[in-house]
Amino acid sequence: MSSVTAGHVPPTTHDHDHDHAHHGPEKGWRRWVFATNHKDIGTMYLVFSFAMLLEGGLLALLLRTELFAPGLQFFRPELFNQFTTMHGLIMIFGSIMPAFVGFANWMIPLQIGASDMAFARMNNFSFWLLPIGAILFTMSFFVPGGANAAGWTMYAPLSLQMGPGMDFTIFAVHILGASSIMGAINIIVTVLNMRAPGMTLFKMPLFCWTWLITAYLLLAIMPVLAAAVTMLLTDRHFGTAFFNAAAGGDPVLYQHIFWFFGHPEVYVMILPAFGIISSVVPAFSRKPLFGYASMVYATAAIAILSFLVWAHHMFATGMGTTSQLYFMYATMLISIPTGVKVFNWVATMWRGSLTFETPMLFAIGFIFVFTIGGFTGLIVAVAPIDIQVHDTYYIIAHFHYVMVAGSLFGMYSGAYYWLPKWTGVMYDEKLGKWHFWSSMISFNITFFPMHFLGLAGMPRRYADYAAQFTDFNMVATIGAFWFGLSQLIFLWLVIKASRKVGTPAAAQSWEGATGLEWSVPSPAPFHTFVDPPVVK
Amino acid sequence: MMKVKGVLGLCALFFSGAAFAQMVDMPGGPRVNQLNLTRGVTQISREISDLHWLLLVICALIFIGVFGVMFYSILMHRKSKGAVAAKFHEHVGVEIAWTVIPFLIIISMAIPATRAVVAMKDTTSADVTVLVTGYQWKWGYEYLDGPAQGVKFLANLSTPRDQIEGAAPKSDTYLMETDRHLVVPVDKKVRVVLTANDVIHSWMVPDFGVKQDAMPGVLRDTWFRAEKAGIYRGQCAELCGKDHAFMPIVVEVMEQADYEQWATEQQQAMQAAADDPTKTYELAELMERGQKVYAATCIACHQANGQGMPPTFPPLDGDEAFVLAPMKNQIDIVLNGRPGTAMAPFRDLLNDVEIAAVITYTRHAWGNKGRGADPIVQPSDVTAQR
Numbered sequence: 001m002s003s004v005t006a007g008h009v010p011p012t013t014h015d016h017d018h019d020h021a022h023h024g025p026e027k028g029w030r031r032w033v034f035a036t037n038h039k040d041i042g043t044m045y046l047v048f049s050f051a052m053l054l055e056g057g058l059l060a061l062l063l064r065t066e067l068f069a070p071g072l073q074f075f076r077p078e079l080f081n082q083f084t085t086m087h088g089l090i091m092i093f094g095s096i097m098p099a100f101v102g103f104a105n106w107m108i109p110l111q112i113g114a115s116d117m118a119f120a121r122m123n124n125f126s127f128w129l130l131p132i133g134a135i136l137f138t139m140s141f142f143v144p145g146g147a148n149a150a151g152w153t154m155y156a157p158l159s160l161q162m163g164p165g166m167d168f169t170i171f172a173v174h175i176l177g178a179s180s181i182m183g184a185i186n187i188i189v190t191v192l193n194m195r196a197p198g199m200t201l202f203k204m205p206l207f208c209w210t211w212l213i214t215a216y217l218l219l220a221i222m223p224v225l226a227a228a229v230t231m232l233l234t235d236r237h238f239g240t241a242f243f244n245a246a247a248g249g250d251p252v253l254y255q256h257i258f259w260f261f262g263h264p265e266v267y268v269m270i271l272p273a274f275g276i277i278s279s280v281v282p283a284f285s286r287k288p289l290f291g292y293a294s295m296v297y298a299t300a301a302i303a304i305l306s307f308l309v310w311a312h313h314m315f316a317t318g319m320g321t322t323s324q325l326y327f328m329y330a331t332m333l334i335s336i337p338t339g340v341k342v343f344n345w346v347a348t349m350w351r352g353s354l355t356f357e358t359p360m361l362f363a364i365g366f367i368f369v370f371t372i373g374g375f376t377g378l379i380v381a382v383a384p385i386d387i388q389v390h391d392t393y394y395i396i397a398h399f400h401y402v403m404v405a406g407s408l409f410g411m412y413s414g415a416y417y418w419l420p421k422w423t424g425v426m427y428d429e430k431l432g433k434w435h436f437w438s439s440m441i442s443f444n445i446t447f448f449p450m451h452f453l454g455l456a457g458m459p460r461r462y463a464d465y466a467a468q469f470t471d472f473n474m475v476a477t478i479g480a481f482w483f484g485l486s487q488l489i490f491l492w493l494v495i496k497a498s499r500k501v502g503t504p505a506a507a508q509s510w511e512g513a514t515g516l517e518w519s520v521p522s523p524a525p526f527h528t529f530v531d532p533p534v535v536k
Numbered sequence: 537m538m539k540v541k542g543v544l545g546l547c548a549l550f551f552s553g554a555a556f557a558q559m560v561d562m563p564g565g566p567r568v569n570q571l572n573l574t575r576g577v578t579q580i581s582r583e584i585s586d587l588h589w590l591l592l593v594i595c596a597l598i599f600i601g602v603f604g605v606m607f608y609s610i611l612m613h614r615k616s617k618g619a620v621a622a623k624f625h626e627h628v629g630v631e632i633a634w635t636v637i638p639f640l641i642i643i644s645m646a647i648p649a650t651r652a653v654v655a656m657k658d659t660t661s662a663d664v665t666v667l668v669t670g671y672q673w674k675w676g677y678e679y680l681d682g683p684a685q686g687v688k689f690l691a692n693l694s695t696p697r698d699q700i701e702g703a704a705p706k707s708d709t710y711l712m713e714t715d716r717h718l719v720v721p722v723d724k725k726v727r728v729v730l731t732a733n734d735v736i737h738s739w740m741v742p743d744f745g746v747k748q749d750a751m752p753g754v755l756r757d758t759w760f761r762a763e764k765a766g767i768y769r770g771q772c773a774e775l776c777g778k779d780h781a782f783m784p785i786v787v788e789v790m791e792q793a794d795y796e797q798w799a800t801e802q803q804q805a806m807q808a809a810a811d812d813p814t815k816t817y818e819l820a821e822l823m824e825r826g827q828k829v830y831a832a833t834c835i836a837c838h839q840a841n842g843q844g845m846p847p848t849f850p851p852l853d854g855d856e857a858f859v860l861a862p863m864k865n866q867i868d869i870v871l872n873g874r875p876g877t878a879m880a881p882f883r884d885l886l887n888d889v890e891i892a893a894v895i896t897y898t899r900h901a902w903g904n905k906g907r908g909a910d911p912i913v914q915p916s917d918v919t920a921q922r
Contacts, residue, residue, distance in 0.1 A: 245753020288625040318756035375595040384652035456570035462781040
């Protein structure tokens, strides 16, 4: 890839007479409600997901408040369980997944030289489903019995005991799943059919590749999740007994179905971040990405393996020796393609000409902390160790290193990288650096001690804990508030940039950036590549 | 650092009322600020600890290697230092190397891990078998063989409520203490068979290297051989509802002779407490027992004063239809419940002595005073209607 340039951007011609081709955005609310423009929809996705990040983050701070000291101080355990559950659901389905779709909406057409996404109206629909899901999630706190408190995994039979809040969750998951499926279809069709002439698949920026593979993952797994929660729904209300052993069902079946969705889902939330990092690291190393082809193959390998390892979430259910060994070996294998990616990024930086603007800081931060999460992933892949740390804070530490330091830092890296293209001004670099360092330090203060808590045996989803665990919990809570408040720096920075406060950005906003998106002006005009560029 | 600790300590005092500075390691539980896995009292838990060290060291070495290279780049290949970017972007040899070498490293991890998995899964040739049942929110234990065969009991959290609410200082075993302990002999292979009554729970004891889900309608087993007598603690490790954090596990490992003596005492106590449904009981015996059964089973709906909460929960005081009528219908409704109402069948939950006692109690309590037909119901009457 990477040395792709627009050989010839034909001047936009105004001589066709169909009236809808080149007008600007609608005025007022109609621009957003009836949006079909990929950039507007991308913006809405990103704003929505940041709002959900704040909501999910607020829930996290509430539960960290209760966990500051042993004993029950602020919240009853039943409410605490709602916080942990809804924190997970909102962050995953409300924040991380929509945010990546927002990046895809904005950047994939710009990166492949397409004029828009393939299905503009479906794009609108898949966005506007999200607020409905978010409202259902949020409203469920106020129904009798409160929100779903069975964990984001919603294991039967506990989820069968829940009140109507559980039905809100099920319905929201259906709606958000439909939105994801439509988003995935749109991305696949756009990438496969709408690339500019000369933009072969193996010339695409890696972000398009990782999203193409992610979209296939989504298509495969979201129906599985829909099936799982539908079975919960019929078990709850319509007399079926899929998960009730007393009536011939099997509670373990739920976990198999859920994790068949759940494990690839982990990669849905990280592969697009790999794509972003693979754009940012070369740009600020002023050197082409090392091992482009092996990056593509590694991504595909991770995606395929992700379907073959689901039961490593279930070692403690007590499966047979051979299946436990199989799932252990298969899981350990994932570290190989993941390792390849990390090695490639480091090799890209090697003998580059490095500068450290905020996107690069977040990219390096991503590689650093994501690798820690990867190592703990390898450690918990080993079944005997997993038996000790399963369902303890070690797991919490592990997946927050992957999801926060991985997905979220990856997205911040991408946001800072493309913000000049989106807003037309260079963001406040000083604030960006503050945001990075503050987030990086407070993230580690929050989550690193959780490794110790988990190794010492503190179970997760506990509203109260043995007093011996107090110190690390206090440190984690202090870190969590610091981390949460740090994100407001980003909010302020984006507000400033969107109000065009800052130096105007050039089309080529970064010296070392490559790709078609840098051939259009900053901010990117409402319509771009109406006539496809020719890629050399 | 001391200052930070001091501030944290003050906060802890403020919030929990606990004597923070005096916190000591929990006997058989977590140490204060424990950093690594518990190196417990079974071969398995030590193997897991060794495996974890092995992986930790390998990961740390790779981490230092990879990030050594990266930070060298960050320091030396800066544009501000005049670094000019090289042009290379692939190298087949290197790429094959960093695919194959990790594969070999993984195999070196997988071999000891496989041995541990096989050992952990071998639940054969057990000396003692215990059935563990998870309830919301307590554990039930039943001995299936050995000198304690037939002994069964429930183990509840014994931490007082005021410690949880912050009204009293927290003990060293806060939240990890129970009223009754699972007692097992030292150096014997104990097979633990698990199931659950309601939702999924998980039975975890870090000192044994044991964690196994207990699932309703499903039987799973695990095992441990504790090499040292003492008390070992764990907690429920699968989200099971509101009191998930309040159903700990305490296992007491005893010398064989002590274990046998404990088993004998338990057997004798059980025999003493056993009910004989063929015996004819005195009214006072039935009333005393019946009051207990009523308080445990009936009181939530029919209320302490027997007035119930009409219309859903009818009163028993002065009830002419059942309580003051001949005993047949009342025995029937207690045994079989009444479909379509909140009255559940109690035939599997109460034995004949308990049912006879509680019916007799209702016939004498409050204003009923034994004035109806059949004031005394004997267990044999209940047996006859089963």
